[in-house]
Amino acid sequence: MKGKAFKFGDNISTDHIVPGRLAHLRSNLPELAKHVLEDADPTFAARVKEGDFVVGGNNFGLGSSREHAPLVIKMAGVSAVLAKSVARIFFRNAINRGLPVLICDTDKINDGDELEVDLKEGTIIDITNGNRLTFNKIPAAMLSILDEGGLMPYIKKNGDFKM
Amino acid sequence: MGKTLAEKILSLKSNTDVRAGDIVISPVDLAFVQDTTGPLTVREFLNNGFEKPANPAKTVLFIDHAAPSPNNQLSTDHITLRDFAEKTGCVLSDAGDGVCHQLVAENIAAPGDVIVGADSHTVTAGGTGAFATGMGSSDVAVAMALGKTWFRVPETIRVVCSGKFQKHVYAKDLILHLIGLIGADGATYKALEFAGETVDNMPIADRLTIANMAVEAGAKVGLFPSDETTRNYLKAQGREDKYQPLTADSDADYERTVNIDVSELEPTVSKPHTVDNTALAKDLKGTKIQQVAIGTCTNGRIEDFEIAASILKGKKRHPATRLLITPASRTILKQMIKKGYAETLLDAGAMILPPGCGSCLGLHQGVLGDNEACLSTANRNFKGRMGNPNSFIYLASPATAAATAITGQITDPREVL
Ligand code: SF4
Numbered sequence: 001m002k003g004k005a006f007k008f009g010d011n012i013s014t015d016h017i018v019p020g021r022l023a024h025l026r027s028n029l030p031e032l033a034k035h036v037l038e039d040a041d042p043t044f045a046a047r048v049k050e051g052d053f054v055v056g057g058n059n060f061g062l063g064s065s066r067e068h069a070p071l072v073i074k075m076a077g078v079s080a081v082l083a084k085s086v087a088r089i090f091f092r093n094a095i096n097r098g099l100p101v102l103i104c105d106t107d108k109i110n111d112g113d114e115l116e117v118d119l120k121e122g123t124i125i126d127i128t129n130g131n132r133l134t135f136n137k138i139p140a141a142m143l144s145i146l147d148e149g150g151l152m153p154y155i156k157k158n159g160d161f162k163m
Numbered sequence: 164m165g166k167t168l169a170e171k172i173l174s175l176k177s178n179t180d181v182r183a184g185d186i187v188i189s190p191v192d193l194a195f196v197q198d199t200t201g202p203l204t205v206r207e208f209l210n211n212g213f214e215k216p217a218n219p220a221k222t223v224l225f226i227d228h229a230a231p232s233p234n235n236q237l238s239t240d241h242i243t244l245r246d247f248a249e250k251t252g253c254v255l256s257d258a259g260d261g262v263c264h265q266l267v268a269e270n271i272a273a274p275g276d277v278i279v280g281a282d283s284h285t286v287t288a289g290g291t292g293a294f295a296t297g298m299g300s301s302d303v304a305v306a307m308a309l310g311k312t313w314f315r316v317p318e319t320i321r322v323v324c325s326g327k328f329q330k331h332v333y334a335k336d337l338i339l340h341l342i343g344l345i346g347a348d349g350a351t352y353k354a355l356e357f358a359g360e361t362v363d364n365m366p367i368a369d370r371l372t373i374a375n376m377a378v379e380a381g382a383k384v385g386l387f388p389s390d391e392t393t394r395n396y397l398k399a400q401g402r403e404d405k406y407q408p409l410t411a412d413s414d415a416d417y418e419r420t421v422n423i424d425v426s427e428l429e430p431t432v433s434k435p436h437t438v439d440n441t442a443l444a445k446d447l448k449g450t451k452i453q454q455v456a457i458g459t460c461t462n463g464r465i466e467d468f469e470i471a472a473s474i475l476k477g478k479k480r481h482p483a484t485r486l487l488i489t490p491a492s493r494t495i496l497k498q499m500i501k502k503g504y505a506e507t508l509l510d511a512g513a514m515i516l517p518p519g520c521g522s523c524l525g526l527h528q529g530v531l532g533d534n535e536a537c538l539s540t541a542n543r544n545f546k547g548r549m550g551n552p553n554s555f556i557y558l559a560s561p562a563t564a565a566a567t568a569i570t571g572q573i574t575d576p577r578e579v580l
Contacts, residue, residue, distance in 0.1 A: 011437055013546075016546065019525065020526045020550065021526055021547070021550040023199045023228070023526045024236035024237050024526070026199060028236070039547040064282070064524075065200060065280075065299055066199065066200060066299070067200070067281075067300040085348060085351065087348070088381060089378075092302065093299035093301070093302075096299060097301070139315070141313065141315065152207060152305075155211070160309065161188050163186050
């Protein structure tokens with residue numbers, strides 16, 4: 001996976017990603033996706049391109065259980081979320097939607113850097129500054145879901161939890 | 164080696180012997196959604212070929228976040244939920260009944276239960292000794308369909324509370340203090356388990372307030388033991404048969420222990436825009452507040468309105484400060500009326516909103532204007548949470564909120580009494 005890094009700070013909450021004031025758009029996802037991360041960076045939705053990366057700091061995705069948060073990040077074309085740490089429900093929701101979340105030292109990545117991620121190798125190459133980062137292994141149970149493209153495809157295939 | 168509460172409940176429920184780090188498939192005693200997460204759950208459920216929930220009677224759809232609905236889109240989402248309930252026989256809790264977490268505590272949760280809800284504050288039911296946790300719409304759709312879900316058994320941080328609260332210091336101050344201490348990610352993934360003499364003497368309302376905010380430290384669950392207090396709570400609801408005693412084993416393995424002497428606590432406030440950004444109320448004197456909101460699943464219980472009414476009795480809100488009161492359930496609203504708290508609060512200049520989430524998540528009722536500040540008894544003060552990213556939210560106890568409503572600036576309740 002190759003794309004540009006969009007860097008955000010610590011504690012990017014699900015309210016930054018899809019605020020409650022837009023709850024009326026939750027059954028109109030293409031419209032909601034136009035507002036993705038609006039309260040963290042109002043220009044993000046217009047600038048992000050297919051394949052780009054959202055790069056957070058600590059505790060990315062804290063707050064509510066709204067699955068719409070990883071869903072609209074994925075709809076915006078983002079291929080993975082990179083963060084120093086991630087909130088529990090967001091992590092599970094992202095994997096359930098087939099959006100990889102990679103835990104790594106994002107201090108080494110600058111806004112706008114070109115990144116190349118190898119999911120199988122577990123590496124991130126920052127093409128812009130030449131840094132090579134590794135990310136924590138995604139837990140096996142979650143990897144089995146991610147490998148199927150998300151929770152629903154996983155359940156459809158297996159008919160049950162097989163872990 | 165003994166077990167923590169989380170290990171114990173998940174072992175009992177799954178009929179296996181599990182420890183922190185294990186993956187467990189567990190039956191769920193309750194799966195629920197609310198009106199901002201439920202429509203996606205329903206679509207995922209139906210679009211993936213599921214027809215009926217495994218246990219319709221243990222599947223509840225709550226309409227509480229936009230209750231009553233402020234616009235046509237949310238009204239249509241409500242129809243989605245009502246239609247699904249009608250077709251599948253699962254339970255509908257409609258607008259006006261109250262906030263999901265309060266209703267779960269009032270009517271459904273029991274010690275030892277495993278509860279999943281498509282709402283992060285599902286952790287609230289930990290106050291009754293249930294392993295209750297928030298998940299996304301897809302996870303809950305699958306839990307509804309199969310009647311089970313998967314968990315990684317969490318490591319546990321034990322919070323041992325000793326001493327007696329000073330006057331006008333409450334459970335809310337304790338949980339805000341704890342989150343300030345360990346940070347908004349201090350318990351990420353972990354279970355928080357509360358114990359100690361203070362907890363032994365703590366009413367369920369306070370346990371619910373504390374468990375409710377476990378997720379604000381990142382925790383998967385906030386667990387309380389089940390004891391005589393729990394039994395009496397269930398008994399008052401006519402559900403004593405659901406009681407079972409539950410405590411952690413004395414030789415359980417904890418990741419760490421945090422000790423808090425509650426007698427040293429003072430009225431505490433979370434400042435914008437993170438819950439762990441705490442300070443003492445007395446040090447924030449002079450901070451002007453345009454709106455005070457008392458209610459939500461954190462502090463919208465009758466005990467909270469009793470405190471607020473006792474402070475506001477015979478007083479008026481500051482003319483520059485609006486006062487919003489949102490009971491967490493219809494039962495609580497009726498009690499407020501019966502006990503005279505509603506009249507006291509109305510006389511003080513309050514608006515009483517219908518039972519539900521009210522102004523908490525910024526989709527209607529009490530959205531803040533630019534640069535306005537609200538002091539709320541809710542659980543979250545993220546940027547934009549109350550509908551405007553150019554506004555400021557402070558979190559505090561009902562007592563601090565009532566005192567602040569009188570003076571129009573953040574006020575330590577001990578100063579107005
Ligand atoms: S009262 Fe607030 S925190 Fe509680 S369920 Fe409603 S929106 Fe969520």
